[in-house]
Amino acid sequence: MKPKRFDKRGAKGDHLSIVRRKKELKELEKREIAQLTARYDHVKIDEIQSFADMPLSQKTQRGLAECEYFVPTEIQRESVILGLRGFDVLGAAKTGSGKTLAFLLTLDGLGALIITPTRELAVQIYQTLVNVGKFHDFSAGLLIGGKELEFEKDRLDVINIVIGTPGRLLHHMDQNPLFTCVNLQILVLDEADRCLDMGFEREMNAIIENLPPTRQTLLFSATQTKKVKDLGRLSLKDPKYVSVHEHEKYKTPEGLTQSYMMIEQHDKLTMLWSFIKSHPKQKIIIFFATCNQVKFVFDVVCKLRPYNTLYCLNGKIKQEKRMDTYQSFCRKQHAVLFATDLASRGLDFPEVHWVIHADCPEDVDTYIHRSGRTARYFKGGESLLLLNPSEKNFIEMLETNRIPITEIKVNPNQLVSPQAKISAFLAKYPELKASAQRAFVSYCKSVFLMKNKSVFDFNSIDTAKFASSLGLVTTPRVRFINRAEKSKSDGKTKPHEKISENGVKNSDTFHFMSDDDDSDDGVLKMKRVNHKLEEMNIEEEKEEEVLEMPAPKHHVVTKAKIAKRILKKNISANKKVVFDDEGQQILDRSKVKATEAGKSYEEAAECGINIDEAKKVMLEEDKFDRKLFREKLKAKRKMNKIKLKEEARERRGLPPSDNEAADSDGDAESDESGSEPDLSWLPDPDKVYNRDSDHENEDSGTEEIDSNVKRRKLENPSEDEVTSDDECLGLNKREQEELALKFLSSKKKLSS
Structure with a gap:
């Protein structure tokens, strides 16, 4: 059979045409790129009206x-x-x-x-x-x-x-x-x-x-x-x-309407809740300073159940959840997004109606980026800045940077306070209470660490009312601020708490960035720069030493560490010794090693436990424990038998016997052996039949006579013994005679 030959119309020809076509396309692209490159220097920017005019x-x-x-x-x-x-x-x-x-x-x-x-x-x-x-x-x-x-x-x-x-x-x-x-x-x-x-x-x-x-x-x-x-x-x-906008009148977009409102910190949550309720058909972004605030306010507002759809975006959320939140909020026409500055940079949220700054921005640039989430692509939008009375100087900074902003007043009659419901939620849900405490502490830290002290003054905040507005009964402690104020008042700082020129403390000492913790090594989150505080100056020549000082490590002392320390000191801890009235030590056989191997092991144990030796000791101790357990069982059975015999004698009206203990002892041994009945109570036949040697002592003779007497009594019981048996029935002689007559009369009737 001849091999199949391909002509230009077959598979080989198609392959060649494809290769030739690719070469032609590459040559066309090269010529196009060369023509476009030649136009780069000749294009006039002022004449460009559309993308078609660009090379x-x-x-x-x-x-x-x-x-x-x-x-x-x-x-x-x-x-x-x-x-x-x-x-x-x-x-x-x-x-x-x-x-x-x-x-x-x-x-x-x-x-x-x-x-x-x-x-x-x-x-x-x-x-x-x-x-x-x-x-x-x-x-x-x-x-x-x-x-x-x-x-x-x-x-x-x-x-x-x-x-x-x-x-x-x-x-x-x-x-x-x-x-x-x-x-x-x-x-x-x-x-x-x-x-x-x-x-x-x-x-x-x-x-x-x-x-x-x-x-x-x-x-x-x-x-x-x-x-x-x-x-x-x-x-x-x-x-x-x-x-392109450097010489324009304002730095912000023209369609952006900007306003601010003076309100106390403890009234902001009431203001936000009233605003959300009164704008159910709006798309709103609310910015906070920290992740903990975002999480707490989001959880609380969700429990208050408004008409709006609610979303939360911060650096502590996993990446998949963050992307789902971002895409869902973009698709929604009416929703509320609680976010940190993570969402203030570059993100394009379509058709946002309102941007609310719940916390004052760190600087003017942050305000511009936050407000820029609305009024995009020459569309309209509104920005509302909520300021504490102590933050009024921030308005002057905005006006200096060519940002137009006007003040508005709030109508107190339209405010609806959710404080009572929030307090009830915190009492019902402990995790929500912990979230409120974290939100309070993180906000206080953020204000305390701000660079511009003419705007941010922590002492002007009424912390008690602010904590109460979050539903907290007591004001949480902010240990970081307390330590800083104490060191400032004393005029002394510990070596590891010195405050550098670039920040409040060494960044390793106080990780403020952990608030926006993320899985990407702390990079893919909006980081805050540590700033210096006023009136806490350190000499410049000591700056390098401060920055190089390692952070203190607060190790948690666990029970295992304490045990290791005791073992290193070779101290036998947790041993209780009990003495009697005479000063003799009372040993608890269940807790003290009884064998020689166990005693030697306790004396030799210095640094931890030797597993192999401990196994051998446990095997030896197990034998002793078994023996101790058997003795306890014997004693228990013995006491039970004595008790039963005494009860039987009481029922028969007999006096208690002195030999019950000895008898019960023998019975206990017989029960334990379980092989043959115990016949040790029977008399010795050699003694009964006088087969003993003549040199027996007087005591043995006495025992022989007693045994013979007992044997004769068993063979020929006397009347006294019978009487004693009748007395055991509880009947006197008259009753016995009447009983005998009745018995005889009944026999006569049966015979007749």
Whole structure:
């Protein structure tokens, strides 16, 4: 049979046509890229009216059209062209102005690294990249905490664009040989000011050291950093600063209506509950300072059962739950989200009507990012700031930074206090009470650690009323603040409690960041920088010593540790010795070793227990314990027999016998043996029949006579003995005669 031959119309011809087609497409792409690259320097930014006017590839244009992106924003118009030309770009624009798309369009799909401070923002960027670039051939990867590490490790060598958070990126750089940044061309930092602050300093420094020096760097944020120190860390070369709203009248979006309200701290929960009840058809985000506050308020409001759908988002929640909460809240038209500053950076929540600052923001930048969750993409929104009377200076800071804000008054008649119900909930649910205590302590710590003491004054808070508003009967103790105030009043601090120039204490001493604890080594959470306190100055020359001082370790002393200490001292502990009236030691045979092996083992035991020797001792002691147990059983049976015999004699009217104990002793032995009946009570036949030797003593003769007399009495009982037997029946002579007559008369009747 001849081998089958393929012509151009067969399978071989189809394969050749596919290869030829791929080569033609690659050549077309190269020519298109060359033409677009030639246009980079000739494009005028002022003439760009739509994305079609930009030098972008056809695949990118198709992706933008399908996502309904037609007209670029100002930040996109200016930063995209500069990025395509290869400049380092520092982009700053108002919240909701499209900064994410601005740096995504700059990527060429080869060797790009995007770093974000939070996981949710990384997921949002990844989804936008997938939608816009779905017609491209590049591959993108998402590296965030809370996901399977092994799943990410095996796929990093085939990924062109990596999007991740600092903690997980650094983890792969240190432990994954497949993750290399040698060919990196573009580095993007979204929310750059947060990525470069003290909270991510260690991780970012380590990541930057692993990156090649020849790269393009893009930095984007609504509050862009201009610090020489931060820019020097990134090795920027002739960066272009793009701030499209720098010269505008206000820093915040035009559609954002901003207002503030002066209210005491203990009245804020009443205010929030009344606001939620009066806005059932609104989409609201309420920001708190700490995770514990978010959890407690969320749990309490859930039990109060409003009409609104409630969500909770903070750093202590697992990643899957966080993503479900984020996506569910985005889909809802009417809902309430309780969140920390974790949700204040970059996240795009569609159509949010209200942003409420339940706690005063740390600084103006934090306020801008919080308020930026509403009024996005030129839509309207409202922001409400709740301030304590002592925080009034924060309004001056906002006005200085070109942020318009007006004061509003609350109508007391419209407030509905839930304090009585909250107190009942805390009495019914102990876990809710513990949550309230944690919320109180965490808020006090956050206020005490704030940098700006002209705004945040812990002493101005009425802690008793604040605790009562949370449903607590007593005010919880805040030991950290008490120690700090005591050390300040004494003018002395312990070596491990010294306060450094950069913070209240060494960061190892007080882990305020544990409030936003997370599984990604404390990186994928909104970190707070420790700040210094006024009137607690330390000499600058001692700063290094303070920072290097290790934190004190408070070890819990357990029973096992105490036992080990006693064993090391070779002390026989927990032994009770009892003495009698004469001063003799009374030994408890159930607790004291009885065998020689056991006594020697106790004397030799110094450092712990020797298992092999202990087994041998236990076997020997077991024999003794069995013997002791048998003796106890014998004594118990003996006492029971004596008791039964005495009861029988009492029923018969006989006096108690002195020989019962001896008899019962013999009976007990017979019962224990269980083999033959005990006949030791019978007389000796040799003694009865005088077979003993002549040298028997007088006592033995007496016993012989007694035994003979007993034997004759058994054979020929006398009348006295019979009478004694009749007396045992309890009848006198007359009664006996009457009984005999009745017996004879009954016999005659039977015979007749």
